[in-house]
Amino acid sequence: MLDIRLFRESPDTIKANLKKRGWTEEEIGIVDTVVESDLNWRKSRQEVDALKHKRNVVTEEISELKKAGKDISDKIKAMGTLNEEIKKLDESTKSFLEKRDELLLRIPNLMHESVPMGKDESENVPLRYWGEQSEYEFELKSHQDIIEGLNQGDFELSGKTSGAGFYFLYEDLVMLDLALSRFAIDNLRSSGFKLIEPPFMLRKKAMQGVVDLADFENMLYKIENEDLYLIATSEHSMCAMLMDKVLREKDLPIRLCGVSPCFRKEVGAHGIDTKGIFRTHQFNKVEQFVFSTPDHSWDEHELLIKNAETLFQKLEIPYRIVNICTGDLGGTAAKKYDLDAWMPRQKEFREVVSCSNCTDYQARKLNIRYDKPDGQREYVHTINSTAIANSRAIVAILENYQQDDGTVMVPKVLRPYMDGLEVIGKR
RNA sequence: GCGGGGAUAGCCCAGCCCGGUAAGGCGCUGGAUUGCUAAUCCAGUGUUCGCGAGAACUCAGGGGUUCAAAUCCCCUUCCCCGCGCCA
Numbered sequence: 089m090l091d092i093r094l095f096r097e098s099p100d101t102i103k104a105n106l107k108k109r110g111w112t113e114e115e116i117g118i119v120d121t122v123v124e125s126d127l128n129w130r131k132s133r134q135e136v137d138a139l140k141h142k143r144n145v146v147t148e149e150i151s152e153l154k155k156a157g158k159d160i161s162d163k164i165k166a167m168g169t170l171n172e173e174i175k176k177l178d179e180s181t182k183s184f185l186e187k188r189d190e191l192l193l194r195i196p197n198l199m200h201e202s203v204p205m206g207k208d209e210s211e212n213v214p215l216r217y218w219g220e221q222s223e224y225e226f227e228l229k230s231h232q233d234i235i236e237g238l239n240q241g242d243f244e245l246s247g248k249t250s251g252a253g254f255y256f257l258y259e260d261l262v263m264l265d266l267a268l269s270r271f272a273i274d275n276l277r278s279s280g281f282k283l284i285e286p287p288f289m290l291r292k293k294a295m296q297g298v299v300d301l302a303d304f305e306n307m308l309y310k311i312e313n314e315d316l317y318l319i320a321t322s323e324h325s326m327c328a329m330l331m332d333k334v335l336r337e338k339d340l341p342i343r344l345c346g347v348s349p350c351f352r353k354e355v356g357a358h359g360i361d362t363k364g365i366f367r368t369h370q371f372n373k374v375e376q377f378v379f380s381t382p383d384h385s386w387d388e389h390e391l392l393i394k395n396a397e398t399l400f401q402k403l404e405i406p407y408r409i410v411n412i413c414t415g416d417l418g419g420t421a422a423k424k425y426d427l428d429a430w431m432p433r434q435k436e437f438r439e440v441v442s443c444s445n446c447t448d449y450q451a452r453k454l455n456i457r458y459d460k461p462d463g464q465r466e467y468v469h470t471i472n473s474t475a476i477a478n479s480r481a482i483v484a485i486l487e488n489y490q491q492d493d494g495t496v497m498v499p500k501v502l503r504p505y506m507d508g509l510e511v512i513g514k515r
Numbered sequence: 516g517c518g519g520g521g522a523u524a525g526c527c528c529a530g531c532c533c534g535g536u537a538a539g540g541c542g543c544u545g546g547a548u549u550g551c552u553a554a555u556c557c558a559g560u561g562u563u564c565g566c567g568a569g570a571a572c573u574c575a576g577g578g579g580u581u582c583a584a585a586u587c588c589c590c591u592u593c594c595c596c597g598c599g600c601c602a
Binding site (some may be wrong): 129130133134136137140141143145146149150151154160163164165166167168170171262276315333334335336356457458459461462463465478 | 519525535536543544545559560561562563565569570571572575582583592
């Protein structure tokens with residue numbers, strides 16, 4: 089969430105940001121409502137503080153009188169009515185604050201100036217391209233057909249057991265999945281990232297600090313009768329793991345490499361991706377996550393996207409980097425790059441990596457701060473990026489590395505992780 | 516799941532029995548002193564409100580008793596030890 093001080097000092101900054109994000113004038117009115125409830129709270133707070141001060145003074149007097157052995161019944165009587173007033177006023181003060189904070193949670197992050205203006209994903213801006221798109225002399229197959237044709241997985245069985253959006257993978261594709269994880273892990277660890285296997289479920293309090301409110305409805309699976317949600321990425325666990333902590337500046341940046349399955353409801357997802365493994369309710373992913381000082385978070389953001397690019401370059405899969413525009417940027421991020429891999433069969437670039445700087449938006453919700461040498465205490469910045477989203481990387485490999493006989497070459501860098509296997513054939 | 520012990524500031528820890536408004540240490544910051552460093556000494560070091568003087572809050576979270584709660588009572592969460600169950 090945003091700093092309440094910004095609403096007091098510069099509400100127009102927030103309004104301009106909302107406008108860029110495509111909010112209507114009416115929706116932008118929420119900013120004034122926040123300012124108003126903040127004023128109400130502060131006013132009410134001052135009144136109740138004055139009464140509490142009075143109470144503390146009387147308490148002190150009673151203590152003195154009692155020591156002196158004098159009568160205190162008058163004082164105690166006055167205290168009764170005072171306490172009633174305080175209780176009443178305390179409740180309304182609390183409700184003003186709750187209203188303010190509830191509204192505050194609905195207001196998205198301030199965007200970086202380099203985020204391009206645009207109404208939706210069609211106006212995202214490609215920044216650079218890498219790799220050469222191969223020429224194919226034969227008719228390319230979809231990744232689903234390749235998987236089923238080679239008997240390396242099954243979607244009908246998973247449909248029966250679990251519904252659409254799940255998959256069974258067999259043999260070489262399982263090994264490929266594991267190889268991708270290990271490939272990404274080894275690269276990140278050698279760059280100094282700390283390897284983490286996190287909890288796959290989080291309490292609401294922790295989850296709320298990391299995600300948008302809407303995500304609870306559209307993305308997250310809840311465990312029945314428990315205060316637990318399945319993570320949709322290890323970003324969630326890694327970000328929440330330091331909630332309520334005060335870090336030291338010398339320990340920053342903290343660079344983490346998370347490995348976990350990801351669970352997503354994908355409400356609203358429909359159409360071409362219903363079959364196959366491109367968009368699923370469950371997949372494995374290696375994630376980069378950084379806690380940084382505000383001064384360095386933009387450097388870290390660039391570092392993470394570079395790391396992701398390095399992985400795809402080593403996999404020899406053509407891609408482009410896209411700067412996500414104002415109208416398509418999620419509420420938590422201040423700026424986001426996508427890495428879109430070239431899919432020769434679909435003849436288009438598809439998102440396989442997403443890299444966001446959330447600045448202090450998550451840190452403020454989770455209360456993650458750091459001590460500066462001058463004694464000041466500030467919120468950290470959080471930056472996250474996919475390293476490899478395995479199922480999507482597999483799709484990219486199947487599309488790019490397929491051969492005319494229906495088999496698929498294994499990218500060279502993955503072969504050491506697959507007992508030297510060079511070609512995925514029929515099982 | 517059962518029994519016992521815990522949760523206090525960035526970290527460690529006292530106070531709880533016996534209610535009177537968070538002590539001390541470490542670390543960090545500033546200052547003094549000193550060829551330099553170290554050591555030593557002094558001061559500061561939770562959150563919020565207030566232009567300010569100042570004030571309120573803060574002892575895992577919530578409720579209660581009381582003029583007054585870190586302290587007494589109840590509920591919840593988490594951690595540790597033992598038992599049980601278990602990949």
